[in-house]
Amino acid sequence: MKKFLTYLVVIGVISTITFIIAYNHNLYVWQQPQQKMWIYNGSLFDATGIRPIKNPGILVVDGVISCLGDDCKVPQGALQIDATGKAIVPGLIELHGHFFGGKAKQGRPSVPAMIWDSIRFNPSVREKLIDAGITSYRSVGDPSSGIFDLKKQLHNQEIAGPRMFIAGPIFTTKGGHPTKGKIPGWMIEQMTVQSDDPEFVKQKIADLVKQGIDGIKVVYQGHTNKQGVITMPRISKETLKAITNEARKHGLWVAVHTGSQEETIEAIEAGISTIEHGVRHGNLVSGETLQLISNNKIIYVPTLAREPQGHLNVPALYQAGIKFGVGTDTQGEMIVGNSYHNELTRMVDAGLPDVEVLLAATRNGAMALGKIDELGTIEVGKYADLLLVDGQPWHDISDLKKVKLVILSGRIALDKRAK
Secondary structure, three states, X not given: OHHHHHHHHHHHHHHHXXXXXXXXXXXXXOOOOEOOEEEEOOEEOOOXXXXXXXXXXXXXXXXXXXXXXXXXXXXXXXXXXXXXXXXXXXXXXXXXXXXXXXXXXXXXXXXXXXXXXXXXXXXXXXXXXXXXXXXXXXXXXXXXXXXXXXXXXXXXXXXXXXXXXXXXXXXXXXXXXXXXXXXXXXXXXXXXXXXXXXXXXXXXXXXXHHHOOOEEEEEOOOXXXXXXXXXXXXXOHHHHHHHHHHHHHOOOEEEEEOOOHHHXXXXXXXXXXXXXXXXXXXXXXXXXXXXXXXXXXXXXXXXXXXXXXXXXXHHHHHHOOOOEOOOOOEEOOOXXXXXXXHHHHHHHHOOOOHHHHHHHHOHHHHHHHOOOOOOOOOOOOOEXXXXXXXXXXXOOHHHHHOEEEEEEOOEEEEEOOOO
């Protein structure tokens, strides 16, 4: 009996060690420290305009761009990065993601699978995002049980991945989107705040601010059939206004999922920051809506992969001078990197010039996050989120797929250069 117990202990120790090794291997942590860097040569697209320039030299210290140009005093021991033959662009920004998601995984996962996913925080997704050049990611609806801890661990650099901006749960009403559909009920409870009570939602936002949200995601789309029966309810204008007022009080952005022309106009008038999906289902955006979007400096995130007819409105929006952002609505274990680059191609195919799509992926994304003073362009004082790519993505957006080096806050996050 004693030998048997000893055998069990040995097996247990071996299993634990094996688990720890596998866990550490799969966790996806940073392999390089934050470093001082001097990046020279190459073509620089700083996203402050539409034309590249000859790279004057970029000095990175303490994770930020500390100096540009020949007058920079490069510290001894700084990492020298030769960008000859490469384009230097800001890190890419994903504005509409669901990190844990729901539609990609059917049915409720087993308890061990839930525990494993919670421990790992989807390392394969984080790695694919970095591999695609995405250095900032906006979650617009994820289970509260995981997204707050994920953001904290990324911020503390305990695990590797893009900078995370989160909305936490989605604000909707009982029976409204996305409470009906393929997402399991247990996940919906974690992903949504279902209320049409203005006072309740204001208190909920105040509570979420304490947990660390950066913004609010609201669904403002309903549906009534030809017989006048409401088949999908939505929150009232009063509740939406309460949400936007409370968000503004706390300095939060508000991303709104809209549907009809009327809903889009009402959402804009309520004081939102970004339009997600846009005027949908093949309806053409009106002149009134265009004017409101432009006047209120709202970023339009068309999510063309999710909107089969969304491309129809792109030319009118572009002609009206409206700024676009890039969002994929990618969920869970979908091929997140490819989804982003495919979305860029769709935006070009819909009528946007390549350079405008590049700005949508960088500068405009930072504007949508309310972080233009920190992200989105290559300027002194901003985070050193930089990509070195082959080609000229301002002429051909597909060149962004040729990422050779990803720098995130002054850290080599990915290096595909020939050794």
